[in-house]
Amino acid sequence: MIRARNLPFAATVLIFIIAYALCVMQFPNMLSTRVVGNLLTDNAFLGIAAVGMTFVILSGGIDLSVGSVIAFTSVFIAVTVRAGMHPAMAFALALVISTAFGALMGLTIHALSMPPFVVTLAGMFLARGAAFLLTTESVPISHPFLDTLGDLFFRLPGKGRLTFLAMLMLAVFVIGAIIAKRTRFGANVYALGGSPQSAELMGVPVRATTIRLYALSGALAGLAGIAYTLYTSAGYSLATVGMELDAIAAVVVGGTLLTGGAGLVMGTLFGVLIQGLIQTYIVFDGTLSSWWTKIVVGLLLFAFIVLQRVILLFHGPKGKPARMVPAGG
Amino acid sequence: MLIEVRAIRKSFYGVTVLDDVDFTLHAGEIHALLGENGAGKSTLVKILTGAYRRDGGTMRLEGAEVEPRDVAEAQAMGIGTVYQEVNLLENLSVAENVYLGRQPRRFGMIDTTRMEREAAALLARYGLRVDPGESLSAYSVAIRQIIAIARAVDLSGKVLFLDEPTASLDAREVEAIFAILRRLRDDGLGIVIITHFLDQVYALADRVTVLRNGKLVGSRATRDLPRRDLVGMMLGRELAEETHARSAAAPVDTPAPIRFRGMGKTGSVAPFDMDIRPGEVLGIAGLLGSGRTETAFLLFGIDRADSGSAEIDGSPVTLKSPHDAIAHGFGFCPEERKADGIVADLSVRENIILALQARRGWSRPIPRREQNAIAERYIRMLDIRPTDPERPIKFLSGGNQQKVILARWLATDPRFLILDEPTRGIDIGAHAEIIRLIDGLRAEGMALAVISSELDELVAYSSRVVVMADHRQVAELAGEEISAQAIMAAMAVEAA
Numbered sequence: 029m030i031r032a033r034n035l036p037f038a039a040t041v042l043i044f045i046i047a048y049a050l051c052v053m054q055f056p057n058m059l060s061t062r063v064v065g066n067l068l069t070d071n072a073f074l075g076i077a078a079v080g081m082t083f084v085i086l087s088g089g090i091d092l093s094v095g096s097v098i099a100f101t102s103v104f105i106a107v108t109v110r111a112g113m114h115p116a117m118a119f120a121l122a123l124v125i126s127t128a129f130g131a132l133m134g135l136t137i138h139a140l141s142m143p144p145f146v147v148t149l150a151g152m153f154l155a156r157g158a159a160f161l162l163t164t165e166s167v168p169i170s171h172p173f174l175d176t177l178g179d180l181f182f183r184l185p186g187k188g189r190l191t192f193l194a195m196l197m198l199a200v201f202v203i204g205a206i207i208a209k210r211t212r213f214g215a216n217v218y219a220l221g222g223s224p225q226s227a228e229l230m231g232v233p234v235r236a237t238t239i240r241l242y243a244l245s246g247a248l249a250g251l252a253g254i255a256y257t258l259y260t261s262a263g264y265s266l267a268t269v270g271m272e273l274d275a276i277a278a279v280v281v282g283g284t285l286l287t288g289g290a291g292l293v294m295g296t297l298f299g300v301l302i303q304g305l306i307q308t309y310i311v312f313d314g315t316l317s318s319w320w321t322k323i324v325v326g327l328l329l330f331a332f333i334v335l336q337r338v339i340l341l342f343h344g345p346k347g348k349p350a351r352m353v354p355a356g357g
Numbered sequence: 358m359l360i361e362v363r364a365i366r367k368s369f370y371g372v373t374v375l376d377d378v379d380f381t382l383h384a385g386e387i388h389a390l391l392g393e394n395g396a397g398k399s400t401l402v403k404i405l406t407g408a409y410r411r412d413g414g415t416m417r418l419e420g421a422e423v424e425p426r427d428v429a430e431a432q433a434m435g436i437g438t439v440y441q442e443v444n445l446l447e448n449l450s451v452a453e454n455v456y457l458g459r460q461p462r463r464f465g466m467i468d469t470t471r472m473e474r475e476a477a478a479l480l481a482r483y484g485l486r487v488d489p490g491e492s493l494s495a496y497s498v499a500i501r502q503i504i505a506i507a508r509a510v511d512l513s514g515k516v517l518f519l520d521e522p523t524a525s526l527d528a529r530e531v532e533a534i535f536a537i538l539r540r541l542r543d544d545g546l547g548i549v550i551i552t553h554f555l556d557q558v559y560a561l562a563d564r565v566t567v568l569r570n571g572k573l574v575g576s577r578a579t580r581d582l583p584r585r586d587l588v589g590m591m592l593g594r595e596l597a598e599e600t601h602a603r604s605a606a607a608p609v610d611t612p613a614p615i616r617f618r619g620m621g622k623t624g625s626v627a628p629f630d631m632d633i634r635p636g637e638v639l640g641i642a643g644l645l646g647s648g649r650t651e652t653a654f655l656l657f658g659i660d661r662a663d664s665g666s667a668e669i670d671g672s673p674v675t676l677k678s679p680h681d682a683i684a685h686g687f688g689f690c691p692e693e694r695k696a697d698g699i700v701a702d703l704s705v706r707e708n709i710i711l712a713l714q715a716r717r718g719w720s721r722p723i724p725r726r727e728q729n730a731i732a733e734r735y736i737r738m739l740d741i742r743p744t745d746p747e748r749p750i751k752f753l754s755g756g757n758q759q760k761v762i763l764a765r766w767l768a769t770d771p772r773f774l775i776l777d778e779p780t781r782g783i784d785i786g787a788h789a790e791i792i793r794l795i796d797g798l799r800a801e802g803m804a805l806a807v808i809s810s811e812l813d814e815l816v817a818y819s820s821r822v823v824v825m826a827d828h829r830q831v832a833e834l835a836g837e838e839i840s841a842q843a844i845m846a847a848m849a850v851e852a853a
């Protein structure tokens with residue numbers, strides 16, 4: 029039985045399957061492991077960042093710094109590798125920096141009781157500015173280690189490849205889903221998204237949870253930056269502008285309530301895949317402008333927000349808020 | 358001595374709310390913390406349980422000085438609490454609510470199966486059969502309150518604080534909870550309970566501590582404290598003996614201007630007829646979950662009836678929404694005032710004029726002078742404290758917030774006013790006032806329907822009483838037939 033709160037997730041999966049079926053009906057070639065493999069690889073960095081965003085949104089917050097942190101990470105790796113550092117070392121350092129950066133934003137949000145929107149907006153400018161400070165040019169990188177990673181893949185039946193990036197993203201989703209549903213930290217995140225006041229009165233360590241939450245989002249943005257660097261073999265400070273919005277869209281289309289408290293990490297995977305699918309369709313079609321992706325995503329977002337309201341209306345607390353007398357009638 | 362606090366002080370924005378309050382709690386004792394609305398009871402509980410930081414004073418737990426910095430820390434010390442504003446999370450499952458922060462784990466992962474099994478077993482001891490995996494929002498307020506109590510009891514190793522824990526429970530459920538509390542006391546737990554029901558105090562508490570205006574009035578053994586003296590301690594004056602004797606007017610025998618015929622909603626309330634006359638109070642009795650609140654929802658258009666009709670002054674009307682009902686001069690003060698009624702950041706004045714302004718339409722603002730006059734009138738009439746109309750309502754105590762919501766609906770001067778549990782959470786002084794108020798409104802010719810679990814109260818002001826059970830009206834009593842025994846008998850017939 030599907031519980032009411034899992035309806036949006038079911039809807040997302042259904043939309044993905046229907047959309048994919050429609051695509052295949054028009055372009056039978058789309059039914060191949062190559063398309064699927066590419067879908068996963070091309071969206072790996074978005075997916076990884078979107079997992080972090082899922083946690084933040086589940087808690088009722090938002091992280092606008094993601095796109096900038098990805099750009100910073102990729103520039104940081106490119107510059108340090110160019111200067112002779114081993115990529116593995118550069119990756120580790122980048123993760124440490126992005127995690128610390130996220131933790132700092134979390135601490136600020138809690139300590140100053142500022143809206144996450146404002147604090148992460150500042151973080152967005154900071155990270156982007158720092159990327160520009162490192163370099164304003166696009167820095168290509170090459171290193172045997174990176175080639176090894178790039179050549180790491182499983183061959184899928186058919187012509188497809190499950191690349192390192194795709195596996196990395198899937199692993200992040202699986203671990204993310206486990207953290208969300210199977211750890212106390214995950215439960216605390218949902219609790220914060222339900223009501224910060226109640227969560228606090230129920231003994232949720234609000235401060236620690238907030239800090240860890242944004243640290244997690246920072247870490248995953250850093251990891252997404254690494255994935256992005258591997259994907260493009262370059263670091264560029266103007267890259268991934270506005271990527272946080274794609275991540276937010278993936279989370280919401282994936283069935284997570286934008287106001288927090290309800291949703292599933294795995295829903296976000298499908299949110300990402302739906303976006304990727306639209307892009308693939310546009311490539312196959314060949315005549316459509318790629319901006320159609322944005323339009324369709326926009327429509328889907330609307331549809332989901334409406335769906336969530338409807339579900340709340342019908343499955344809202346018995347005889348409570350959704351239907352209660354609006355204050356003053 | 359389990360808890361010993363000395364000279365606790367707390368002020369908000371320069372206003373002293375607790376002034377050198379001492380308090381002691383023994384192991385194996387049930388201790389009632391009493392006082393009028395706004396006396397500082399909830400604030401004291403919040404300080405002792407880590408939700409607020411104190412400005413001064415000391416707290417010892419089993420002799421050792423402690424200062425819980427947050428609720429989590431207090432919980433780790435073995436202090437469990439049900440706060441006045443029931444604090445559970447609707448978006449989590451029942452089991453997650455019960456075990457938040459203490460989930461059973463296996464190999465570091467939450468063991469959901471075991472958690473749900475244990476939650477089911479725990480709640481079964483409170484007579485609850487719920488699906489522990491279902492989200493809490495699927496359950497009624499009463500069930501949530503029991504879950505909150507079960508959770509607090511389960512995590513309190515040494516001390517349990519309950520701030521008006523029975524506010525939305527009926528007599529049967531209250532008795533079940535009390536039985537559990539007595540057992541816990543006998544096991545050596547220290548329990549502090551805040552309530553406005555003196556019957557509960559005498560049924561349960563070994564000792565009472567009374568606060569008034571943030572100051573300690575005294576602590577006594579309940580056994581040695583006559584009720585009169587206790588009331589005197591709380592109010593600082595004598596209260597005319599609460600009699601609740603039957604004083605209501607006899608039913609009027611005129612054609613009713615507001616008539617409901619065959620109103621019902623499948624799965625919610627079976628079709629019923631109801632006549633509403635000016636100058637009459639229609640009492641609605643029944644156990645919790647018997648369909649009382651659902652009936653009110655139909656009358657006020659919050660739920661749409663799927664059968665029957667309504668007629669006002671001889672012409673048929675449809676009540677599709679509260680908006681329609683308000684347009685016909687209806688008013689409804691809901692049971693869950695705390696959760697749904699208040700707009701926390703608005704001032705007392707703004708909260709009071711809200712419904713009146715909505716009825717006039719937002720394009721015709723009520724002049725400020727008139728607003729002030731209205732606010733001041735109701736602040737005085739209902740004895741709302743503090744009396745400052747400009748204070749944001751969120752800074753008022755729970756009971757005073759309820760009075761503000763009542764004032765909001767009174768201010769619209771409705772021809773038909775529906776009140777759902779109007780005296781819950783209101784202190785005994787104000788309690789008597791509200792009963793007098795209901796009677797006064799009736800005498801001025803207003804039509805009222807009042808839902809209440811307090812049978813004595815219903816008997817005191819009702820001209821007629823409808824008894825509900827199992828989502829149906831099972832009896833209607835009028836005039837001299839009305840008595841607490843008759844109402845109980847009618848409810849019991851159905852239960853059998």
Ligand SMILES: Nc1ncnc2c1ncn2[C@@H]1O[C@H](COP(=O)(O)OP(=O)(O)OP(=O)(O)O)[C@@H](O)[C@H]1O
Pocket residue numbers: 369374392393394395396397398399400401441742743751752753754755756757782784
């Ligand atoms: N957060 C706050 N900010 C400002 N004032 C507050 C705050 N909380 C409580 N107060 C004030 O402190 C006083 C005591 O409030 P408290 O909630 O402790 O009363 P109470 O005894 O629990 O009353 P009730 O029976 O109505 O629940 C009230 O005058 C209230 O207005």
Ligand SMILES: [Mg+2]
Pocket residue numbers: 398399400441520754755756
């Ligand atoms: Mg209180």
